[in-house]
Amino acid sequence: MRYISTRGQAPILSFEEAMLTGLARDGGLYLPEIIPQMSRADIAALVGVSYEEAAYRIMQPYVGDTFTEDEFRAIIARAYAGFGHAARAPLKQLDSGHFLLELFHGPTLAFKDFAMQLIGQLFEASLKRSGKRVCIVGATSGDTGSAAIEAFRGLEAVDVFILYPHGRVSEVQRRQMSTPSEDNVHAIALDGHFDDCQARVKDMFNDFEFRDAVGLAGVNSINWARVLAQVVYYFTSAVSLGAPHRKVSFTVPTGNFGDIFAGYIAKRMGLPIDRLVVATNQNDILHRCLSTSEYKPDGVIPSISPSMDIQVSSNFERALFEAYDRDGAAVSQLMEELGAGAFNVSQGALQALRENYDSGRCDEDETRATIRDAYTRTGELLCPHGAVGVKVAEEQRDAATPMITLATAHPAKFPDAVETASGLHPPLPPAMSDLYEREERITRVANDLGAIETLIRERTGN
Numbered sequence: 001m002r003y004i005s006t007r008g009q010a011p012i013l014s015f016e017e018a019m020l021t022g023l024a025r026d027g028g029l030y031l032p033e034i035i036p037q038m039s040r041a042d043i044a045a046l047v048g049v050s051y052e053e054a055a056y057r058i059m060q061p062y063v064g065d066t067f068t069e070d071e072f073r074a075i076i077a078r079a080y081a082g083f084g085h086a087a088r089a090p091l092k093q094l095d096s097g098h099f100l101l102e103l104f105h106g107p108t109l110a111f112k113d114f115a116m117q118l119i120g121q122l123f124e125a126s127l128k129r130s131g132k133r134v135c136i137v138g139a140t141s142g143d144t145g146s147a148a149i150e151a152f153r154g155l156e157a158v159d160v161f162i163l164y165p166h167g168r169v170s171e172v173q174r175r176q177m178s179t180p181s182e183d184n185v186h187a188i189a190l191d192g193h194f195d196d197c198q199a200r201v202k203d204m205f206n207d208f209e210f211r212d213a214v215g216l217a218g219v220n221s222i223n224w225a226r227v228l229a230q231v232v233y234y235f236t237s238a239v240s241l242g243a244p245h246r247k248v249s250f251t252v253p254t255g256n257f258g259d260i261f262a263g264y265i266a267k268r269m270g271l272p273i274d275r276l277v278v279a280t281n282q283n284d285i286l287h288r289c290l291s292t293s294e295y296k297p298d299g300v301i302p303s304i305s306p307s308m309d310i311q312v313s314s315n316f317e318r319a320l321f322e323a324y325d326r327d328g329a330a331v332s333q334l335m336e337e338l339g340a341g342a343f344n345v346s347q348g349a350l351q352a353l354r355e356n357y358d359s360g361r362c363d364e365d366e367t368r369a370t371i372r373d374a375y376t377r378t379g380e381l382l383c384p385h386g387a388v389g390v391k392v393a394e395e396q397r398d399a400a401t402p403m404i405t406l407a408t409a410h411p412a413k414f415p416d417a418v419e420t421a422s423g424l425h426p427p428l429p430p431a432m433s434d435l436y437e438r439e440e441r442i443t444r445v446a447n448d449l450g451a452i453e454t455l456i457r458e459r460t461g462n
């Protein structure tokens with residue numbers, strides 16, 4: 001399998017190269033040149049198999065001969081062994097025709113663990129083989145960072161620097177990043193919001209001298225392997241509700257567009273998905289763009305679902321690439337316009353986007369009300385991100401097709417918001433019960449590329 005950039009100007013890479021490269025050298029994001037297909041029989045054959053077996057069958061065509069069958073199966077087995085639920089991604093019924101896909105049973109209690117635990121194993125196997133060393137730099141609004149630090153802590157051949165927006169993540173998220181004691185992990189509090197963190201990470205990738213000197217790698221969803229790992233649970237959940245014989249729809253709490261794009265890939269592979277609904281919080285740029293065609297970031301407003309406080313949505317570039325029939329020049333032009341403030345999607349591309357994605361938004365009061373109502377009606381305590389999804393799904397779903405809403409994080413990651421909404425304080429699982437007593441290590445930096453690069457060079461000796 002070969003991987004191409006959304007901007008059409010970067011070298012074509014293998015799976016392993018694309019995984020270790022992160023951002024393409026033309027500033028774009030890698031995507032497989034062709035999307036492998038699962039036939040109806042392939043999908044039907046997933047009934048009753050373990051999550052790990054489904055993961056192997058779905059991901060193998062993308063990974064190709066990077067690893068032997070035994071190696072790749074062992075990687076998958078190690079990745080999901082630490083999950084706290086035998087089903088890995090259990091499905092719960094919320095209401096007639098409305099289901100919740102619980103994606104928070106991994107070690108850091110968010111859906112990011114599905115990809116990050118796998119990527120940790122893939123990186124370790126690949127770097128052991130090559131003897132190379134990498135420096136991972138990531139941006140987080142809270143969950144990617146803790147999942148990355150958990151997946152890479154203590155690995156010999158990897159340093160991890162995670163930039164998070166100072167004061168804009170929950171205390172649990174911050175402590176998950178700042179309390180691991182291994183020397184190879186670094187929690188960096190940046191004075192700015194998530195979009196600033198993500199922009200500095202992309203700046204570092206576009207600074208080729210720095211990139212090559214430190215051996216930069218990325219584990220944000222710019223990394224194709226992140227998206228790929230998330231395709232699996234669309235299949236397993238749909239199959240448990242009757243696919244391929246019955247269509248299902250998904251509502252996905254969305255920020256950087258990686259998770260819902262994984263749903264789109266599942267659909268392109270042949271999974272009968274009726275609708276993919278983008279659910280945004282008050283930072284609703286994606287909903288506005290799909291409604292009006294204009295993509296114009298206008299400042300991030302802090303919310304009680306902080307992981308979705310994003311205005312420059314990285315993977316939307318992959319969706320645009322598809323909507324523009326894989327025209328890299330057109331995508332480059334849009335990204336240039338975005339650099340100057342905003343872009344407008346053409347009518348043809350907007351129609352293509354709307355054929356694949358519906359959208360809705362949920363404000364702060366609605367989020368709190370949904371947490372309260374869902375608990376009262378069903379006994380399910382939602383995190384604010386899941387609540388955004390449930391609210392939008394309730395508005396958008398139809399009686400004919402089952403709706404699956406992705407519950408992307410555990411309520412205990414956002415205890416204050418959940419308690420205000422429901423009156424209940426969600427406890428941390430026993431393995432994390434001493435999180436508040438552990439010592440924190442945080443480095444504060446200005447939103448300044450030079451200062452961040454200097455810090456990374458000093459810490460890595462490059």
Ligand SMILES: Cc1ncc(COP(=O)(O)O)c(C=O)c1O
Nearest residue numbers: 143254255256257258259307408
């Ligand atoms: C809990 C939670 N829900 C939803 C999202 C949005 O996912 P995506 O960025 O893949 O759209 C994030 C962050 O990515 C998250 O951490």
Ligand SMILES: N[C@@H](CCOP(=O)(O)O)C(=O)O
Nearest residue numbers: 140141142143144220221307
């Ligand atoms: N919500 C994310 C933001 C980064 O997204 P990613 O999927 O591109 O890594 C977070 O929690 O950090």
